[in-house]
Amino acid sequence: MTITLNRVLRNSLSKKVLTAFSLILAPVFAMAADVVEPPQEFNPMAWDWSTLLTLALMLLVILVIARAFDIGSLTEKISGKRLVSPHKINGWVAIIFLVLGLIGVWYEMVYHGKHVLLNDAASEHGAVYDSMFMWTFGFTFVVFIITEVLLFYFMFRYSYDENRKALYYFHNNKLEVIWTVVPAIVLTFLVLRGFNTWSKITSADNEDAQEIEVFAYQFGWKARYAGADNKFGDNSFTFISGSNPLGLAVEGSIDELSQSLTDEIAALEALIASADDSAAVWSARLKDFEAQGRQRAYPEAYKKIREMAMDAESGAYVRSLEKEIKRKSTNIKRIAKFRADQNMFNKSAYDDKVVTEIVLVKNQPYVFKFRARDVIHSAYMPEFRAQMNCVPGMSTQFAFTPIKSTDEARAEKGNPEYDYYLYCNKICGAAHYNMKIKITVVDNQAQYETWLAQQAPVVAPVEAPAVEADPASDTTSQATPAVAFN
Amino acid sequence: MNSKKKIKDPEPLVAPGKFNLWLLMLASSMLFASLVSAFIVHKPDAQAKSTWTAFDLPIFFLVSVLIAVISSVTIFVAFKAAKNDELNTNKTFLALTLGLGLAFCVTQYLGWKQLVALDLTLVNARPEDISASYVWMITGVHVLHVLGGIILLGLALSKAFKLEIHKKSMTLMSIAHTYWHFVGLLWIFLYLFLYFAQ
Amino acid sequence: MSTAALHAEHEAHHEHKESFISKYVFSMDHKMISKQFLITGIVMGMIGMIMSLLFRLQLAWPDDQFSIIETLLGKWGVDGKLDPNFYMGLVTIHGTIMVFYVLTAGLSGTFSNLLIPLQVGARDMASPFMNMLSYWFFFMSSVVLLISVGVETGPASGGWTVYPPLSALDKAMPGSGLGMTLWLVAIVLFIVSSLLGGINYISTVLNQRTKGMSMNRLPLTIWAFFFTAVLGLLSFPVLLGAGLFLIFDRSFGTSFYLSDIYLEGVGALENIGGSPVLYQHLFWFLGHPEVYIILMPALGITSEVISCNARKPIFGYTAMIISLLGISFLSFIVWGHHMFITGMNPFLGSVFMILTLIIAVPSAVKAFNYLTTLWKGNLRFTPAMLFSIGLVSFFISGGLTGIYLGNAALDIQMHDSYFVVAHFHLVMGSAAIFGMFAGIYHWFPRMYGRMMNNTLGYFHFWITFICAYLVFFPMHFMGLAGVPRRYYQFTLVEQFDVWIDVNKLITVSAIVAGAAQLLFLYNFFVSVFRGKKAAQNPWGANTLEWSSPIDVRLHGNWPGDLPTVYRGPYEYSRPDREEDFFPQYVPDESAPEVLEPEKAKSAPAEKEVEEESSVFFAAIKRVFGLG
Known part of the structure; x- marks a missing residue:
C-alpha cells in the first residue's frame, strides 16, 4: 500500500508565504539589532553588524531550505521519483538541533x-539547601541529557524509509x-x-535566636527590633x-486616632444632613451645564457632574457615607475594647525600634516574624535561601542564621556596591517590582549595637524617672507622648 | 442509503439523560464538598482568633429535614405508580411532592428569618458571624438545587397531565425521582453536618 | 437526545437543507462544535500571545518607548510606556486566557468533541444539546473576559490565581474593581461550560461505545480525554465554591477570606476572622488538577500521533493508561505544593512533598514509553509528528524541573521565581500547545476534508520549537539567581543587571516565535478553503474516525450501521500483514476474530434498566469494560 502523504507541495503557495514571513521578520531582527545598541543618529558603523549579519544568514538559510523543498517536490512531481525526503x-535538522542545543546548554551553564x-x-x-539542589541537579541533568539525546537521535536514526517496516513491539x-x-x-x-x-x-533551633518583626505593606517594608526590654509591644490593625x-x-x-475618627464621623454626618441640599445643588449644576450646551466641549466634567447628581438623587451618595461611618465607628469600638485591656498597653512597644533597613549580626540566629498590613506579600531573601509569605491577619515566621557579612559578600563578588535585599515575591499591586528593603549583615555585635543606638525608639523615653515612680500622677503627666517613627 | 435498510444502532445500556444526571450530581456533590471542607478548615482558624461562635440552628431547618424525608417517600410512591401505569396515583403524588418542595423552600425562608431575628445575618461586622455566613452560603446554594428540583418536578407533572409519563416513558420521571432523592439526602447530610460540626 | 431521535434528525437531513444558523451557529453536531471551539481557541490564543509580547517588550527594554504600545493600549500606554497597573493586567489576562481559554477549552474542547464520538463509534455526544450549550457558555465567557480588558479601571490584575485580599478589595489596586468582577463572571460561565462538556465526554465514552469497542480497545486519546473530563468534573465545582466565597466577599461584604486589613487611603476595614489561605487551598484543589486537565489531552494526542507516524504500536498501552490513572489520582492530593511557603504546617509540607514527587514516576514511565515507541520505528515526519516529538522534549525538560519545585526545601528559594515560570511554560504551556498543534495538523483532514501544507508546517515547527527553548531555557538561570516573577521591570536592583541581555534574547525569541504563528494561521485558513483534497485515510491510521466519510458533512458520522471494532487501535506494522497498518474497523478475513462476549448485548429487560441500583452497577460495569 502507499501512504498518501502530502508529498506534492503547492509550490507557489509556500514560496509566497515564506517571502512574506521573512518580510515580517526582517523588521523584528532589525529592531532587535537596533535596540541592543540604540544608534543616536543614522550611523551604520555603530550598528551591531554581526547580529544583523547572523540574522540575515538565518533568513537566507530558511529561504534556501524552502527553495530546496519546493524545487525538490516540483522535480519529484515531474519525474515521479523522490529526490529529497522531508523525513531525512x-x-x-533534529541532529543539528541536538548538537546546537547541547552547545547552548553548555554555554548557558558557563x-x-x-x-x-x-x-x-x-x-x-x-x-544544606545547596547540597540538596546539587543532588537533584545531578540526577535530573543526567536524565535530561540521556533522554533528549535519545529522542533526537531516534529522530535521525529511524526516519522514514519506504522499504523498512517498523518493529512490531x-x-x-x-x-x-x-x-x-x-x-x-x-x-x-x-x-x-x-x-x-x-x-x-523549618525546625531551626530558636533557643537563643533574636526576633525581628518584618512588616509588609503596599509598597514597602518596615522592620521592628524589640528595643531595650527585649519585648515586642502588642499591636492591632485597628491602631494603624x-x-x-x-x-x-x-x-x-x-487616642489621637480615636479622636480623629470621631471627628471624621461628625463631618460625614454633617454631609449626610446636608445631602438634600447638595443633591439640589448638583442637579442644578447639571441643568445649568446642559442648558448651556457644554456637554460636548467638556465631556469629562459633564460625566462627573452627572454621576454626582445621579448618586445624590438615588441616595447612593448617602449610602456610601453611611457605610464609611459604620466602618469608622466599628474601628472606634474595637479600639475602645482593646484600650480596656491593660495587658496590651504595658508600654513594651515604647522602646521598640521601627527601622527601614534590616541589620543582622553574622552567626547570630534570627527568627523573622512576618506581618502584612493590606494584601499578601512574600518576603524573599534569595541569598539567604529564605522565603515566607506575609499574610494579613496571620503570623508567619522563618528562622535562619546569616554566615556571610555584607563586606565579605562584596569582597567575594568584587563589587563594593553589592547589598543583600529582601524582595516582595507575591504579586501585590502596581509597585510590586519596587518593594524591597536592604539587609546588612555586620561582622560583630558592637557594630550592630552602634547602629541600633542611632535608631529612634517608637516613643521618646520620658525624661524624669520620678514621674513614672508615682502612680498617682502617672495618668496626668503622661499626656500624649510624642510618637516618633522614622 | 438510509432508505435501503433501516439502521438499527445498539441502544446504550443507560439512558444518556440519566447518565448525565448522575455525573451532574457528582459535580454538585463536589461543590458542597468544597463548601463543607472550607467550613471545616476555617473553623479552627477562626476559633483561634475567637471569631467563631456556635449557635443553635433554627428549628425550621429541622422541619425542612422532616419535609425532605416525607417528600422522598411521596416521590418514590409516584415513581412506583408510574412504573405500574397507575397514572392517577402518579399525578397525585407528584403534585404532593411538588407541594412539599415548595413547603421546603418556605421553611428555609422561615429559618433564615429566624437567623435574621437573632442578628445572624450573612454580612455583619460581628466576628461571630463567620459561622453564620457559612450557614447562609450552604443553605443558599442548597436551596438553588431544590429550585432546580422543583422545576424538574413541574416538568414531570405537566408531562403527567399530558399522559406522557407511563411504563414505557420513564426517563423524565426517573430523573426527577433520582434528583429529588439527591437534594433530600443532601439536605439531611448538610443539616446533620451543620448541627454537629459547629 | 436519544439515539432514536438522532436518527430521525439524521434522516431528515437528507431531505431538508439546514439553515445557516442551525448548521454553523447553534449546531448540535459535535464536529461543528469542535470547529467552533478550535476557532475560538485560536483567536483567544492569538490575543493571549500578543499580550505576552507586549509585556515582554516592557521587560526587555524598560526604558524605551514603543509606539505600538500606545496605539494598542491608549491611556495605558501613554508615550509608548506600558503602565505598571496594566502590566499586571496583561500578565493576569495572558495567564487566564492561556490556561482556561486556549489550553483547556481550545485543546480539550476541540479534540474531545471531535474525537470522542468518532473514535468510540457514536453518532454524536450523549447530549448534543448540552454540548451546544457548553460551547455557547464558553463563547459568552470569552466575550466577557475580553470586555473586561477594556473597562476603565483595567482588567483583573492580581495574577491568574487572583489571590484575595488583593483581588477582593477594589481599593487595593484598580484592576480589582469592575475588571475583577467581570473576570469572576467569565470564570463562572467557563466552569458551567466545562462541566456541561465534561459530563458529555464521560457519558459518551462510558455509555455510547460501538460494538466491539471495549475499554481496552480505546485509543489513548480517548483515555486521556476521559481522565481529563473526570478531573474537570471533580475539580471545577471546587473552583466554583472558591469563586462564590470570593464573590460574596467582594460584593456583599462577608469575611471568608478577609481579616485584619488596613488599606492606605481608606483605613482599617471591618472584616475580621477570614482566612486568605483558605482561598489558596480551594483554588489549588482545582488548580493542580487543572494542570493535568491541560496536559493530558495533549499527551493523549501525542500517543496517537506518535504511534501512527512511527508506524509502530504504542509501547506499553496498559502502562500508559495506568500512568494516566495514577497522574489523575495523585493530582487531587498534591495541591499543597503550591503553598509550601504560605506558613503551612511543616509536617503537612512534607506530606505534600512526598505525594508530589510520586507523580514523577508515572510521568517518567510515559516519557520512556514514548522513547521506546520511537525506537526502531519508521518515523514519518509529518508536522503533527514533529510537534508530538517536540511535546515529548518539553515534557521531559519541563517535567524534570518539577522535581525541584515539588521538593518543599528547594521550593523555598524557587517559589514564584523565574524558575517556576520556566518550569510551567515548558511542561504545561509549550508542551500542551504543541499537543494542540499536533492535533490540528493531524486531524485537519478529518475536520475540513483538506490537507495543510507540510513545508509551512515544518518551518512553523522548527522556528517555534527553537524559539520556545530560547525563551524558556534561560529563565531557569534567572530563577536560580533569585529573580522574582511578575516584576514590571528589573532596573531597580543592580543584581538584576546581568539579566538585561537575557531578557532581550527572550523577547526577540518570543517575537520570532509569535511571527511563526502567522505561518500557521496562514496555512490553516488558506488550507481550509484551498488545501489539497484529502484522501479518506491520509495518514494510514487505524482508528475509527477515518472510517467515517470525510468529504461530506454528515450529522451521525456514519451513513450506514455503526462500525464494528475488531481489535486494538495500535496494530501498526504487523509482521503477518503486508500493509503497515490494520484499522480497527476492518475484519480479518483470514482469521475472523471472536468479538467480545455477547452477554451484555443480550438486551437487558427494560424493568432492570429503570432500577437505579442496576443503572449504577451497569455504569460501573461499563467503566471496567465488563459489559
Missing part, C-alpha cells in the same frame, strides 16, 4: 551559570518494571533527602494610622 531532512546563586549561600542552612514487562522502579528508587532518595532538608530548615504605621499599642497615638 527533518532527521538531519555564561549564565556564574550568576546563579549556588554554593554561595549567606546563611547557615544555605549549605507492544510491550516488555521487564523494561517497564525497570523504568518504574529505577525512578521510584531515585525519587525515594530525593524525597528522603528533601524531607531531611525541609525539617532541618499615619503616625503609627505598624499599629503598635501606643496610647497617645491611639
